[in-house]
Amino acid sequence: MHKTLMTLTVSTMALIAMGCQPKTKTKVVEVPKKDKVYDFAKTSYGDPVNVPVHDTACNSQRGLSLSNSIIAEAYMGVETLMVRTLIEEDVFENAKTKDIVRQTLEYQTINEGRRVYLCRDASIIPENTQEGAAISMKADADQAFSLYETVRRKGTVALPLLKKVYLNAAQKEKEVSRTVDKDDEANEETSYMTDNAVFMGGPSPTLISYPQSEFSRQYKLLGGVPLWTVDGVFQHEFGHFIFESVMDEDGIRFASYHDYVEKNPRLHTFHTPTASLARQAATPGLKAGFVEFIRSQDFFVGSLNEGFADMWSYYTLKQPSTMWDISCFAKSRSIASPVFYNGISKSWDDNLWKKTFTADVKQTPGGSSDDPIESCNQPEFSDIHIIGAAMAHTVDAVFTAALEGTAATSDTSLLKAEMSIAWLKSIKDSNEFDDLGGKASLSRILNTAIGTGMSYLKTTDKTAFCAVVTSKFPALVKRWKDGKTDNEDVSGVVSFCSL
Numbered sequence: 001m002h003k004t005l006m007t008l009t010v011s012t013m014a015l016i017a018m019g020c021q022p023k024t025k026t027k028v029v030e031v032p033k034k035d036k037v038y039d040f041a042k043t044s045y046g047d048p049v050n051v052p053v054h055d056t057a058c059n060s061q062r063g064l065s066l067s068n069s070i071i072a073e074a075y076m077g078v079e080t081l082m083v084r085t086l087i088e089e090d091v092f093e094n095a096k097t098k099d100i101v102r103q104t105l106e107y108q109t110i111n112e113g114r115r116v117y118l119c120r121d122a123s124i125i126p127e128n129t130q131e132g133a134a135i136s137m138k139a140d141a142d143q144a145f146s147l148y149e150t151v152r153r154k155g156t157v158a159l160p161l162l163k164k165v166y167l168n169a170a171q172k173e174k175e176v177s178r179t180v181d182k183d184d185e186a187n188e189e190t191s192y193m194t195d196n197a198v199f200m201g202g203p204s205p206t207l208i209s210y211p212q213s214e215f216s217r218q219y220k221l222l223g224g225v226p227l228w229t230v231d232g233v234f235q236h237e238f239g240h241f242i243f244e245s246v247m248d249e250d251g252i253r254f255a256s257y258h259d260y261v262e263k264n265p266r267l268h269t270f271h272t273p274t275a276s277l278a279r280q281a282a283t284p285g286l287k288a289g290f291v292e293f294i295r296s297q298d299f300f301v302g303s304l305n306e307g308f309a310d311m312w313s314y315y316t317l318k319q320p321s322t323m324w325d326i327s328c329f330a331k332s333r334s335i336a337s338p339v340f341y342n343g344i345s346k347s348w349d350d351n352l353w354k355k356t357f358t359a360d361v362k363q364t365p366g367g368s369s370d371d372p373i374e375s376c377n378q379p380e381f382s383d384i385h386i387i388g389a390a391m392a393h394t395v396d397a398v399f400t401a402a403l404e405g406t407a408a409t410s411d412t413s414l415l416k417a418e419m420s421i422a423w424l425k426s427i428k429d430s431n432e433f434d435d436l437g438g439k440a441s442l443s444r445i446l447n448t449a450i451g452t453g454m455s456y457l458k459t460t461d462k463t464a465f466c467a468v469v470t471s472k473f474p475a476l477v478k479r480w481k482d483g484k485t486d487n488e489d490v491s492g493v494v495s496f497c498s499l
């Protein structure tokens with residue numbers, strides 16, 4: 001199930017013109033630039049809390065509570081290494097050139113781990129153990145899966161059967177970042193993935209939990225507990241799995257999603273650590289690429305993925321008024337909250353639109369660069385999780401408005417879960433998404449959500465529904481009315497709501 005080695009060459013090789021200037025044609029030969037042997041100055045941070053195996057004697061008796069799972073298989077003791085090497089080529093001479101850094105990313109499995117065996121009653125196994133992490137992850141994944149199965153069996157929206165998913169409990173992942181700047185200053189930074197959760201797609205889809213860091217345990221960040229004990233985190237990750245499955249249904253790929261995944265293979269995390277944004281900001285070559293990413297269609301596909309995952313978690317948990325009641329997330333990521341921290345509205349008004357399209361990446365967003373934990377008094381609008389949170393809140397408001405008048409006995413979480421997938425499918429089915437730029441992509445994503453709401457509308461009086469549209473999407477409404485739509489107005493919302 002685990003890949004042994006994957007190498008991605010993200011950027012470029014140097015181009016060297018050979019010989020003197022010819023009169024007719026310039027002969028350009030592509031030569032891979034040889035790596036020098038660098039003497040890296042080394043720093044290290046982010047020590048993970050050790051996650052012990054609870055029952056070391058247990059090697060054969062497989063516990064029922066994990067083998068019961070219909071689609072998940074859990075592993076513990078998985079260890080990986082990631083080496084990222086970044087060599088700045090000509091950043092300072094020509095900052096406008098795209099190929100300003102050569103970046104390689106190697107991902108290696110050091111230890112494949114073993115399946116989780118339970119020799120004791122699962123309920124007495126401590127949370128901060130390998131088995132405890134696996135049990136929590138599985139319970140959350142099962143819950144999210146069960147909602148999916150209920151929607152699929154209902155049959156209103158045709159959905160694929162999900163593949164088997166692997167669960168890697170408290171995976172130990174060492175990250176080595178090597179940077180060489182234009183002055184040949186060579187630095188190496190070692191850290192461990194901590195305080196996060198991730199979905200890795202592809203042929204062996206895997207949900208991964210990482211240990212808590214010593215730092216966050218000491219300062220009681222993220223509630224002072226490992227993330228796998230926080231309700232909703234793996235329902236979110238499972239949402240990414242559903243997203244990929246729907247976007248890949250029947251082998252018909254949604255090209256925009258695949259472009260995004262190929263270019264950004266490790267973005268399906270529960271949250272973006274501040275340290276990684278800071279690292280991007282501190283390296284000119286990376287920063288230039290990242291700023292371009294923020295404006296692009298890929299960024300909005302990524303944000304949609306995050307917003308959908310948050311929604312799936314929210315509906316799985318039956319729409320709690322507070323979600324992820326842990327530092328940094330309670331307001332900004334809670335779907336029920338109409339504002340981010342600092343009171344910035346999640347409605348798509350001129351302010352949010354401007355922030356979205358002018359967002360920069362700061363060197364120290366709300367904390368110091370060697371602080372691996374997010375300190376998010378200020379939402380970071382260059383983060384797909386934040387834009388995704390605005391999508392999730394506003395789209396959920398549309399779904400709520402559409403279901404006004406449904407019988408009090410009906411399960412609105414289930415209906416909204418179905419609507420959220422219907423929305424994804426309508427995005428997938430909409431033509432020419434590839435050709436849209438950032439603004440038009442965002443517009444299309446939100447417009448199709450309103451279209452989904454319209455098709456589920458329970459009442460003949462659309463006044464309340466259209467009032468939500470105008471209050472949650474004022475900047476978009478202006479855009480749609482002005483006719484700057486270029487294929488965005490697929491749902492006919494302008495005429496439906498007489499905007």
Ligand SMILES: [Zn+2]
Nearest residue numbers: 268269270309
């Ligand atoms: Zn995510």
